[in-house]
Amino acid sequence: MNSKVIGLSLFALAVSGCASKEERQIASGSYQYLEASQQKVLEVPAELDTPQFSRRYELPELGENADPSLVGERLKVVSPALILPLVAGSHVEEGSEDAKVLFDQIDDSEPLQKTVWDTVLKYLEKNQIGVESFEPDNRLLVTDWVVEMVETESAWYDFTDSFKPVRKKFKFTMNVAPHGRTASLKSNLIAYEDPEDNKTLSQVDVISKRNEESAFLNSVIAEYDFGLRLARTQRIAMIRQGFDSNMGFNEDGEPAIMVDAEYENTWPRLLLVLRKMGFDVKDLDQSTGLLFVQYTGAEQSWWGNLFGSSEGLQIEKEDYRLKVSDVGEKTAVTFMNDESAPFDTKLITEVFAPFKEYMGTENLDI
Structure with a gap:
């Protein structure tokens, strides 16, 4: 009897621990609230005084840019990805919804704009990502297709890994302050193709789009930080020599x-x-x-x-x-x-x- 109980417990634990990536990003439980409708406002007879109603639990109106379809299983409850300002002198704007980082000039050997663009190009070249267009004067760069092998969902008892190719394109825009010592770099996802699920950019929700943009920008920031640390290490070694x-x-x-x-x-x-x-x-x-x-x-x-x-x-x-x-x-x-x-x-x-x-x-x- 005890062996059966233990076996069932292990089976239940295995099943519960094998939730898919999508399932871990949405709320658990029932979605019966989606079937709820607005209750009729209380009607007070004309000969009676209307009581004072509390607005404590009144839901706010949706903003004009809000997506009304993001409810139930389509609404992700995980926190959006954060921009990581790893580079000395870098920071983010408080309350900004863009995937954007700001760099301050810390090395006067070359213009800040050139340093940032060189870092972006170096990262793309290192990862064998092509450049579709680059307009330094307009402070704009569009990548070629970025191919990522994404793990596909499988049954909990299937221990083999399978992957599918997902293609993306990103646009980098730069804005330089008038004094030239501060520059912002913003990443935008402008194209998305998932042939297996027949999914395009228009079907990517806001949070997923922001996460894609943040992850790609963070990779560039990490390359920038690595380049600075490498240059600093090489300079120290040269001075000691x-x-x-x-x-x-x-x-x-x-x-x-x-x-x-x-x-x-x-x-x-x-x-x-x-x-x-x-x-x-x-x-x-x-x-x-x-x-x-x-x-x-x-x-x-x-x-x-x-x-x-x-x-x-x-x-x-x-x-x-x-x-x-x-x-x-x-x-x-x-x-x-x-x-x-x-x-x-x-x-x-x-x-x-x-x-x-x-x-x-x-x-x-x-």
């Missing part, structure tokens, strides 16, 4: 040390190099390329022995200034005294040897 340096002249013809690296990569490496050489940075401004330092002497003079000295640099322990300037793919570092007069050939030669050594040392640490 070090750069070569040579004597030269800045754009004003003054003696300077030329670093074989771009300005953005040279700057963080330079701060560490100065510390190793015995300079304390008192103030700095990366936007203008100015550093105000004080030479206090190297904490350890092991490198001094390599260059024939055990006392560090042969310069006065005073305040100095450095001017860092962008020279194409190189960076010019000009050492100056406290009155902004550039070092002469003798002084710049004095600092060049340890500067070159530290700037080129891999995995330089404090």
Whole structure:
């Protein structure tokens, strides 16, 4: 007897646990409310006073854009998909019903609009999705057919998986703020074909359409975030590896040390190099390329022995200034005294040897 009860319980559990994806998205229970009709308003005889009726349970009127057919099994009770602003500086608009994300400019190396479009195109290419039309001037991109293999419904006792192809097309539109440092990217599902169920875009409900748009946009956002993190990792690795340096002249013809690296990569490496050489940075401004330092002497003079000295640099322990300037793919570092007069050939030669050594040392640490 007990074995029969256990067997029936396991069978019931198996059946109840095998609800289809569609069944899990709709309300369970009875739909008898669909057969309900509006009750007749209470008629009060003319000779009697009309009582005050409560409007507490009165249903609101449908909006003009509402779909009256979304009732019963056609009404999904799951929450709509959310846009995931994973990228630094990205956010969503509060209360927006669109599948849209906003990006803020965090990298001034190229226009924000180009960065976003390049990310979209890179994602499409990586996933072998064609582009039907691309109009950068109109800030519009339409994809070719996106084919997704969707699992089909089967009996609860069927343990084999079967899939069907579903084709979709998306449109991306971009809106750039007048100041050019904020751009929104919106995804729209513009075509849908499910040949097996003979389903087209007009038969896709509002929630499902929004979920499709959000999922596709989230994939692009994830690609954007991955690209930024990859670039940041590569940049850190490059900075840790070090750069070569040579004597030269800045754009004003003054003696300077030329670093074989771009300005953005040279700057963080330079701060560490100065510390190793015995300079304390008192103030700095990366936007203008100015550093105000004080030479206090190297904490350890092991490198001094390599260059024939055990006392560090042969310069006065005073305040100095450095001017860092962008020279194409190189960076010019000009050492100056406290009155902004550039070092002469003798002084710049004095600092060049340890500067070159530290700037080129891999995995330089404090």
